[in-house]
Amino acid sequence: MRWRVTVLGAVAGLVLAVARCGCLPDxxxxxxxxxxxxxxxxxxxxxxxxxxxxxxxGSGGSPAGEVGAASSTAxxxxxxxxxxxxxxxxxxxxxxEEVEGPGHVRRGPAPETGSLPLPITSRRFPDLGFQRHxxxxxxxxxDGFLVDGRELPLVGISAAVFPDxxxxxxxxxxxxxxxxxxxxxxxxxxxxxxSVLQVANLAKAGGGALPWxxxxxxxxxxxxxxxVVDDLGAQxxxxxxxxxxxxxxxxxxxxxxxxxxxxxxxxxVEALLGARGVEVQYVFVADFLIRRMxxxxxxxxxxxxxxxxxxxxxxQPRGTRSHNDHFHVRVKCSVADRAEGCRDIVAGAEIVPSxxxxxxxxxxxxxRMLDEEDDPVRQAAAATRLSYLxxxxxxxxxxxxxxxxxxxxxxxGLQALSTLGLRPPPDLLVEVIGRSSDLDTVRTAFLLLRRQxxxxxxxLLPLLADxxxxxxxxxxxxxxxxxxxxxxxxxxxxxTLGDGDSIAPVLSxxxxxxxxxxxxxxxxxSASEVFPDAMAETPPADPVAGWRAWRKSHKDPARNLVESxxxxxxxxxxxxxxxxxxxxxxxxxxxxxxxxxxxxxTLNSMFDRKVSVxxxxxxxxxxxxxxxxxxxxxxxxxxx
Numbered sequence: 176m177r178w179r180v181t182v183l184g185a186v187a188g189l190v191l192a193v194a195r196c197g198c199l200p201d202x203x204x205x206x207x208x209x210x211x212x213x214x215x216x217x218x219x220x221x222x223x224x225x226x227x228x229x230x231x232x233g234s235g236g237s238p239a240g241e242v243g244a245a246s247s248t249a250x251x252x253x254x255x256x257x258x259x260x261x262x263x264x265x266x267x268x269x270x271x272e273e274v275e276g277p278g279h280v281r282r283g284p285a286p287e288t289g290s291l292p293l294p295i296t297s298r299r300f301p302d303l304g305f306q307r308h309x310x311x312x313x314x315x316x317x318d319g320f321l322v323d324g325r326e327l328p329l330v331g332i333s334a335a336v337f338p339d340x341x342x343x344x345x346x347x348x349x350x351x352x353x354x355x356x357x358x359x360x361x362x363x364x365x366x367x368x369x370s371v372l373q374v375a376n377l378a379k380a381g382g383g384a385l386p387w388x389x390x391x392x393x394x395x396x397x398x399x400x401x402x403v404v405d406d407l408g409a410q411x412x413x414x415x416x417x418x419x420x421x422x423x424x425x426x427x428x429x430x431x432x433x434x435x436x437x438x439x440x441x442x443x444v445e446a447l448l449g450a451r452g453v454e455v456q457y458v459f460v461a462d463f464l465i466r467r468m469x470x471x472x473x474x475x476x477x478x479x480x481x482x483x484x485x486x487x488x489x490x491q492p493r494g495t496r497s498h499n500d501h502f503h504v505r506v507k508c509s510v511a512d513r514a515e516g517c518r519d520i521v522a523g524a525e526i527v528p529s530x531x532x533x534x535x536x537x538x539x540x541x542x543r544m545l546d547e548e549d550d551p552v553r554q555a556a557a558a559t560r561l562s563y564l565x566x567x568x569x570x571x572x573x574x575x576x577x578x579x580x581x582x583x584x585x586x587x588g589l590q591a592l593s594t595l596g597l598r599p600p601p602d603l604l605v606e607v608i609g610r611s612s613d614l615d616t617v618r619t620a621f622l623l624l625r626r627q628x629x630x631x632x633x634x635l636l637p638l639l640a641d642x643x644x645x646x647x648x649x650x651x652x653x654x655x656x657x658x659x660x661x662x663x664x665x666x667x668x669x670x671t672l673g674d675g676d677s678i679a680p681v682l683s684x685x686x687x688x689x690x691x692x693x694x695x696x697x698x699x700x701s702a703s704e705v706f707p708d709a710m711a712e713t714p715p716a717d718p719v720a721g722w723r724a725w726r727k728s729h730k731d732p733a734r735n736l737v738e739s740x741x742x743x744x745x746x747x748x749x750x751x752x753x754x755x756x757x758x759x760x761x762x763x764x765x766x767x768x769x770x771x772x773x774x775x776x777t778l779n780s781m782f783d784r785k786v787s788v789x790x791x792x793x794x795x796x797x798x799x800x801x802x803x804x805x806x807x808x809x810x811x812x813x814x815x
Contacts, residue, residue, distance in 0.1 A: 292344025296320055296381030300563075301556030303544070305537070309350040312382075312393040312508060312517045313563050315525050319393030319517070321382030325353040327374065334360035334372040337400060339415040345385060348377040348394040351453040352506050356397060362446035363402070367410075367439050373400035375416050375501060390505070393517070399502040401464070402439035405431055410439070418500040421463040435464055437471035440502075444468065444489060447504060455488060456519065459503040462491045516563030527565050538566045545572050551580065555587035562591035570597045577603060583613040589620055599623060601631040608638065614647040614656045621661040625668040632670045636677050638662035659684070660692040667696030668772075672732050675700045675722055682710060682718035690714060697722065698769035702736035703729060736773045743770075752777045761800040765793050775800075782807065 298320040300313065311322040324347040329336045334356055336346050348356075360372035375398035376385060382392050390396050401419065403411050403426060411433045419426050424435025447455050469482055491498055508517035514533035518525045528534045541564070544557035558576060561569055570592070577588045577599065585607055592599050604620045611617050624631060641658040648654075663681055666674055678700070681693035690711040697705045705725060706715075715721060729735050733751050741747055743766065745759050752760060760781075763774040768790050775788045775796055784803065789796050 291342045293379045293385070295344075296379060296383030298322075298381065298383070299559050301559055303541075303553065303556055303560065307511065307515065310348075310394065311515045312349050312395050312512045313515060314393055315518045315520050316390040316393050316396055316505060317520070319382060321347060321349070321378050321380075321392075321394035322515075324348060324378065324380060324382065324394050325350050326380075327353050327356060327377060331357070331360070333357075333364035333370065334374055336374045337413070337415050340375050343376070343379075345376040345379050345391070346374070347380045347382075348397060349506070349509070349512070351509055352377065352395055352397060355447065355450050355453050355455075355504075355506065358450060359443055359446035363439055363442045366442050370402060370410055370439055371412060372402075372443065373412065374398070375400060395506050395508070397504050399443070399504065400500075401502070402436045402443070403428070403433045404436040404439075405433050408436075410436070416500045418497075419461075419464070421461075421499070422466075424464055424467060424499075435467060437467040440464070441468040441471050441475075443502075448485070448488065453509070454507040455504060456507045457503070457505045458489045459492055459498045460489070460501075461497045461499040464499065465489060465491070516560070516565070518565070525565075529566065534564065538564055538569075542569065542572050545576050551584045554580070555584035558587040558591045562594040565595060569595060573597070574599060574603065577607060582611050583616060585611060586613060586616040586619055589616060589623060593619065593623060598626055601627050601634050605634045605638070608658070609641075612643075612645060614645040614654055617645060617658065618656055618661065621665050624665050627669055629669055629671055632666055632674050635662050635666050635669075636674075639666075639677060639681060657686060657689055660686070660689045663689065663692040663696045667692075667699035670696075670700055672700050672726065672730070675726065676719070679719045679722035682706075682722075683714045685714075687711065695768065698767075699772050700732070701726070701729060702732045702769060702773040703739050704769075732773065733777065736770070736777060739770060752781060754781055757781060757804055761797060761804060764797040764800065771796075 298313075300311070300320075300322045310324050313319050313322060327334070327336070327346040327348065329341045329346060340346075356372070356374065360370075363372060364370045376388060376391055377397045378391050378394045379385065382394050385391050388396075398416065400413060400416050401424070403413065403419075403424075405411050411428050411431075413428065417426055419435050426433055444458060447458060469477075472482060473479075507519050508528075510531075510533070513528040513531055514537045518527060520526070538561070541557045541561045545554055545561070548554045548557065554576060558573060561573075573588050573591055573595075577585060577592075580588055589599075589604075589607070601624060604624050608617050608620045611620070624635065639659050639662050641662065643658045645656040645658070646653050647656075659681065663678060666678060670678075675697050678693050678696045682690055682697075684690050684693065694706060694708070694711045706718075706721070710718070731751075737747055737750060737752060740759065740763055745763065747756055747759060749756060757778065760774045760778055764771050766774070771790055771793055772788060775786070778784070778800055779786055779788075782803070786796060786799055786803070
C-alpha cells in the first residue's frame with residue numbers, strides 16, 4: 176500500500192510540475208507575460224518587510240489579520256512588495272499582476288475595519304429603463320460594485336458562513352455565484368452526507384472595498400474553508416479560516432490533529448468546475464493541497480490529461496501568501512452583466528467586451544441618449560452608465576454634453592471622462608468651474624486640471640481671485656469648497672517655480688485654509704520647506720518680498736530637492752539627482768507631500784517614465800518604483 180501512495184504522490188507532483196511549466200500538449204491557452212501591476216486573489220502578497228533606511232515616515236503599519244482565527248496558524252494578511260517576473264519564468268505560472276491587473280493593489284496598511292457589519296456600498300447605477308433580471312456585477316473584481324446582489328444564507332443545510340464571519344455582512348454575491356455555492360455544497364453533501372461547506376467572504380451588500388481584501392468588490396469572488404476531518408473521517412467545523420501544515424494539510428483543533436480531506440475537497444472542485452450557467456475563472460489553493468487532491472483523483476480513475484486541463488484554473492498563484500487556509504474562487508462575468516459594464520481581468524488587463532453585440536448595442540443607445548435626450552437627468556445617467564462600459568471613442572459625445580450641461584448634471588460628464596482616463600480641454604474645465612455652483616462638479620474639474628501640463632497654469636491664475644465658497648449638505652456635516660484654495664493646490668500640482676510669484680500673495684488671505692493651501696503650493700513648486708508652518712497661522716506682512724528673496728538663492732527645484740533630502744538625513748553625494756542614487760529618491764516618496772511629489776517627478780524624468788504621481792497613497796508609487804528600478808537593474812534599460 177505504501178508504494179502505491181508513493182507512486183500516486185509522485186504522479187500528482189509530476190502533473191503539478193508539468194502544469195506549471197506548460198510542457199504537456201493541449202493544456203489550454205498560454206498566458207502572456209505579466210503586465211505591470213499587483214497581486215492575485217485580492218489578498219496581500221508575501222511580505223518582505225517594511226521599507227527601511229528612509230528618514231521620516233514609512234509605509235509600515237499593523238497587518239490586517241483575519242478576525243476570529245481558529246488557531247495560531249490562522250492567516251494574517253500582511254502588506255509587502257511583490258516579487259517581479261524574472262528572466263526565463265515559465266509562461267504558465269500565474270502571477271499576481273496577471274490576475275488583478277495593473278493598479279489594483281493596496282500596498283500599504285489595510286484600512287481600519289470599523290464597526291461590523293460593514294456599511295452598505297451606495298454607488299450610482301441609474302435606471303434608464305433597460306431590461307435586466309436579477310443581480311448585476313459592475314466593473315472588475317478590483318474596482319467594481321454590486322447591484323441587486325443576492326444574500327447567501329448565513330446558515331444552510333450544506334453551506335454555512337464561518338461563525339466568526341457572520342457579523343461582517345460579507346455574504347452577498349451575484350445570483351450566479353450564490354447559486355454556484357449552494358449547488359456545489361449540495362453536491363458534496365450528496366456524496367458525503369452531513370458535510371457542510373464553510374464560507375468566508377463574498378462581497379458586502381452593494382459591493383465595494385473590504386478591509387481584508389483587494390478584490391471581492393464586484394460580487395464574483397468567494398473564499399471557502401477546507402473540508403477538514405478527524406482520524407475517524409468525520410468533518411470538523413472551524414470558527415474561521417485557518418492555515419494547514421504541509422504536506423498532509425494538518426491542523427490542531429481542540430487538542431486533536433485534523434487534516435485536509437482530499438475526497439470532499441476534490442468533489443467540491445469538480446462541482447465548481449462542472450457547474451452550468453456560470454464559468455469559474457480561478458480556484459486558488461496551495462500547491463501541496465492540490466497535490467493531495469490529485470492523488471485522490473488519480474486513485475479514483477482520473478486521467479493525467481484531465482488533471483492537466485485544470486492548470487489554468489486550479490493553482491497557487493506566484494507572489495502571494497500560500498493559499499493554505501482557503502479556496503479563493505472567482506467566476507467570470509455573465510453574458511448579461513457584460514452589457515452592464517462587468518469586466519474580467521485576463522493576463523493583467525481588464526477585458527472590455529467590445530466585440531459583444533449586446534455591449535455594442537448598449538453603448539450606441541447611451542451615446543444617442545447623450546446627444547439627443549432633452550431630459551438632463553437622463554443625459555447625466557447615460558454618461559454615468561457609459562463610463563462603466565469603458566468604450567473607446569466616447570470622448571467627443573461627453574465633451575459635447577459638458578459644453579451645454581447645467582448643475583448638477585455636469586458632474587456626471589466630468590466623472591465619466593475621469594473614469595475613461597480622458598483629458599478634456601483645460602479651457603473647458605475652467606469654464607465649467609466658472610459657471611458651476613455645485614461643489615462636486617467644481618472639485619472634479621479641479622482634479623482633472625491636475626492631470627494637465629504646466630501650460631494650464633495661465634488658465635488657473637485668474638481663479639486665485641475667485642472668492643466663491645461652495646457648500647454641500649452631507650447629512651451629519653456640511654462640505655465646504657473654497658475655489659481659490661483649490662486653485663492654489665492645482666497650481667502646486669502642475670506649475671513651475673516661477674508660478675510661486677502668483678501664489679505668494681495668497682499667504683495674506685484672511686481664510687486660514689487658503690493660506691495653508693498657498694503654503695503647500697509654494698513648497699510643492701520649490702521642493703523645499705520655504706516658509707515655516709507658522710506662516711499659515713499668522714499672515715506675514717509682505718509674503719511676496721519674502722518669497723522672492725528666498726527664490727533668488729534657490730532657483731533650481733532639482734537642487735532644492737537634493738538639499739531638502741540631505742537635511743532629512745539622506746546620504747546623497749551629488750548636488751543634483753542622479754540615476755546612481757535613484758533608490759534614495761524612491762525612499763523619499765514616503766516623505767511629506769512636497770518632497771514626495773518632486774521625488775516622483777524626478778524619477779519619471781530621470782528614467783523617461785510616465786508613472787502616475789500619487790500622494791493619497793504613497794505606498795503605491797513607492798512599490799511601483801522599487802519594482803521599476805529592479806527591472807532596470809536586470810535589463811540595463813533607462814535614461815542615462
